[in-house]
Every structure is written in structure tokens, then in C-alpha cells.
Amino acid sequence: MILISSCLIGEPVRYDGQHQLKGNLKTLLEKGVAIHACPELLGGLPIPRPPAEIIGGDGFDVLKGHAKVMTQHGEDVTPMYIEGAKRTLALIEKNDIHAVILKANSPSCGSGEIYNGHFDGVKVSGDGVTSALLKQNGIQVYDELNVPDTLWSNCDMI
Numbered sequence: 199m200i201l202i203s204s205c206l207i208g209e210p211v212r213y214d215g216q217h218q219l220k221g222n223l224k225t226l227l228e229k230g231v232a233i234h235a236c237p238e239l240l241g242g243l244p245i246p247r248p249p250a251e252i253i254g255g256d257g258f259d260v261l262k263g264h265a266k267v268m269t270q271h272g273e274d275v276t277p278m279y280i281e282g283a284k285r286t287l288a289l290i291e292k293n294d295i296h297a298v299i300l301k302a303n304s305p306s307c308g309s310g311e312i313y314n315g316h317f318d319g320v321k322v323s324g325d326g327v328t329s330a331l332l333k334q335n336g337i338q339v340y341d342e343l344n345v346p347d348t349l350w351s352n353c354d355m356i
């Protein structure tokens with residue numbers, strides 16, 4: 199079973215109430231080989247919500263208490279991001295998930311690259327809070343831009 203970011207399968211859960219549908223990923227859900235989750239909703243955040251970025255590091259730094267997730271208006275939403283990450287990990291452990299495909303660049307779901315914390319559209323190396331917690335627990339995290347061919351093969355997609 200695979201876990202996919204809810205916004206990638208067309209759920210309107212992004213901060214702006216929109217989605218980021220990738221049809222090929224939604225097909226995995228329809229075939230019954232994937233489930234979806236949105237860490238920010240699992241952490242208790244609403245739709246819509248102000249955009250947020252990690253200030254002072256990346257998701258690993260947030261988990262260590264060395265960085266924060268702040269909204270564009272200066273509200274500290276770090277506890278909700280950590281809670282969402284923990285709930286996503288629990289969902290993975292409960293559902294025998296062996297692969298995770300999360301939305302690129304998000305402060306929760308981003309993997310390898312996130313926004314720099316200045317709300318200026320510039321990206322830096324790093325992971326979102328949920329991706330960091332999953333990686334800490336030995337889970338392989340992909341984003342929608344780097345799903346490996348082997349994963350599609352395993353799902354009979356090619």
C-alpha cells in the first residue's frame with residue numbers, strides 16, 4: 199500500500215483551498231493500492247489557512263526544536279505541523295504502507311527542497327516536517343516529480 203498527499207489526488211486541502219491533482223497518482227487510489235492523507239489537516243489546521251514556511255532550518259530542525267513553522271502573518275503553527283507529522287506516521291504504521299509520495303516543496307510534505315522561510319518563492323535544500331519524521335523512521339519518501347519506475351511496475355501501471 200502507498201500513501202499519497204491528499205492534494206495530489208485532487209482533494210482541495212491546500213492552504214488556498216485548491217488541489218494539485220496528478221491523474222496518474224489518483225489512478226493508484228482508484229486501483230485500491232493507495233490511501234491519501236494531508237498532514238496539515240491531521241494536525242488540526244483549517245481550509246483555507248495562511249501560507250506557512252519553515253523559519254531557521256528544515257523539518258529535521260523543527261523536530262529538534264531548532265526551527266519553527268510560521269505563517270506569513272507571524273503565527274507560530276509549529277505544534278500543528280509536528281502533530282500532523284506524528285499522525286501521518288501513525289497512519290503509515292497502521293496501514294502497512296511501503297512507499298510514500300508527498301507533494302514537493304511543502305513545509306509539511308516537501309522532500310529534498312522547500313521554500314526558504316522568507317515567502318519570496320526561493321527554494322533551498324531541506325525536507326518538510328512530515329517528510330523529516332518519516333525519513334527519521336526509515337520510510338522512503340518520494341515526491342510527485344521523482345516517483346521511481348519500480349513503484350509504477352509494482353502497481354502494474356506499466
Ligand code: SF4
Pocket residue numbers: 203204205206211212213235236237238239301304306307
Ligand atoms: S502538500 Fe501535504 S500538507 Fe500541504 S495540502 Fe498537500 S497533503 Fe496537505
